[in-house]
Amino acid sequence: MIQIKKFRYEPGEHEAETASSSYLMSLIAIIVGLPLPIVNLIATLIFYLGNRKSTYFVRWHCTQALLSQLSMLFINSYGFWWTVSIIFTDETITSNYIAYIIAAIIFNLTEFISTIYTAIQTRKGIHVEWWFYGTLTNIICKSKS
Amino acid sequence: MKKIIIQGAITILLFFGTWFALTQIDWVEVFKVQKVTDKTEQKLGELFWGVFKKTEKENKNIHAVNSIDSIVTHICRSNKIDRETIKVHVLNKDEINAFALPNGHLIIYSGLIHNSDNQEELTGVICHEIAHIELNHVMKKLIKEIGLSVLISMTTGNGGAEIIKETAKMLSSSAFDRNLEKEADIKAVDYLTTAKVNPEPFANFLYKLSDKEHEATKFLTWISTHPDSKERAEYIIEYSKDKLTDYKPILTNETWEKLKEELKD
Numbered sequence: 173m174i175q176i177k178k179f180r181y182e183p184g185e186h187e188a189e190t191a192s193s194s195y196l197m198s199l200i201a202i203i204v205g206l207p208l209p210i211v212n213l214i215a216t217l218i219f220y221l222g223n224r225k226s227t228y229f230v231r232w233h234c235t236q237a238l239l240s241q242l243s244m245l246f247i248n249s250y251g252f253w254w255t256v257s258i259i260f261t262d263e264t265i266t267s268n269y270i271a272y273i274i275a276a277i278i279f280n281l282t283e284f285i286s287t288i289y290t291a292i293q294t295r296k297g298i299h300v301e302w303w304f305y306g307t308l309t310n311i312i313c314k315s316k317s
Numbered sequence: 318m319k320k321i322i323i324q325g326a327i328t329i330l331l332f333f334g335t336w337f338a339l340t341q342i343d344w345v346e347v348f349k350v351q352k353v354t355d356k357t358e359q360k361l362g363e364l365f366w367g368v369f370k371k372t373e374k375e376n377k378n379i380h381a382v383n384s385i386d387s388i389v390t391h392i393c394r395s396n397k398i399d400r401e402t403i404k405v406h407v408l409n410k411d412e413i414n415a416f417a418l419p420n421g422h423l424i425i426y427s428g429l430i431h432n433s434d435n436q437e438e439l440t441g442v443i444c445h446e447i448a449h450i451e452l453n454h455v456m457k458k459l460i461k462e463i464g465l466s467v468l469i470s471m472t473t474g475n476g477g478a479e480i481i482k483e484t485a486k487m488l489s490s491s492a493f494d495r496n497l498e499k500e501a502d503i504k505a506v507d508y509l510t511t512a513k514v515n516p517e518p519f520a521n522f523l524y525k526l527s528d529k530e531h532e533a534t535k536f537l538t539w540i541s542t543h544p545d546s547k548e549r550a551e552y553i554i555e556y557s558k559d560k561l562t563d564y565k566p567i568l569t570n571e572t573w574e575k576l577k578e579e580l581k582d
Contacts, residue, residue: 243328247332259465261461264354264453264457265345265350266345267340267342267343267344267345267346268340270339270344270345270348270350271336271339271340271342271344272336272339274339274344275332275335275336275339278335279332279335303324303328304321304324304325304327304328307320307321307324308321308325311318311321
């Protein structure tokens with residue numbers, strides 16, 4: 173799922189720190205934004221926009237962090253509104269709902285652990301590419317040179 | 318590009334696969350969700366029935382109780398509903414009303430029986446209320462109107478008598494929302510036809526009572542709380558059109574007449 177690859181160039185100390193922060197950003201936002209799944213997306217988006225003009229390594233990792241948040245947004249929003257409808261409307265708790273929440277928790281947890289791992293690795297200047305998101309980022313984020 | 322589509326598809330499949338695999342487990346059973354809900358419902362049923370028992374007079378006339386019981390038992394048996402889950406109570410009151418309380422309590426006012434021209438009309442209304450019970454409309458409505466937390470606090474004795482009284486009153490004098498009413502009407506027609514009872518008088522009953530000239534208008538709780546009676550009558554007729562026509566009465570004519578006679582006193 174997670175691959176360590178050689179980046180086009182050796183990132184500098186400052187670059188590694190900023191890239192790592194983009195993942196940390198989403199981690200902190202998860203804690204703050206737990207009840208409202210959109211908060212962590214907004215946090216990574218702001219970070220992404222702020223670093224658009226930064227070096228390739230930083231941009232690359234900001235993009236990967238943003239993309240991974242985007243898919244979680246769909247999963248979590250659906251779960252969030254499902255829960256709201258159970259509390260406030262005549263929906264009831266079904267096995268289907270509980271299964272969805274457990275699946276969502278598994279995916280969130282995987283994402284959470286991967287994010288911590290990636291944040292640590294990028295801090296050391298190691299380039300980490302995720303399954304699907306890494307490939308997608310390679311298409312979206314191109315080197316300027 | 319191809320690689321990314323495949324990877325994306327696998328990721329999505331993985332999520333739905335996990336979800337699907339997890340749905341194979343009966344989580345409601347695992348977490349005892351049903352047990353908690355059932356217990357709450359049972360307690361609420363007792364609480365609300367207690368309110369009516371205190372304020373109204375229950376009809377204990379053996380003939381009346383047995384006749385109504387025959388109708389309900391017949392409907393339940395034909396439709397494979399557990400008879401034990403429906404607890405019928407006949408109350409002496411002029412209002413034309415019948416309603417369902419949580420946990421299968423079904424309250425019928427003597428005014429309704431008295432104002433039914435034939436047993437099929439009464440059976441139709443009973444089927445409509447049984448449908449509300451079987452489709453779990455009562456708890457849905459309660460949760461929607463007053464919220465689960467208030468309901469649970471009632472069952473733990475923190476509700477306060479006034480709230481319980483008001484909620485019980487709300488259940489007896491207000492309708493469910495349009496969709497739930499229609500669902501119950503359609504289900505009632507199903508129950509009636511499976512039990513070989515003609516659903517047409519049920520529709521006629523709605524027609525008749527929606528007519529403002531009717532002598533009993535001031536007692537018409539069941540109709541005034543169930544809006545658009547004409548429209549309901551129409552779709553009941555429409556839905557029951559292509560059903561079988563081999564209908565049989567549940568009670569004999571004598572029993573029915575005697576029932577009305579007994580309730581007069």
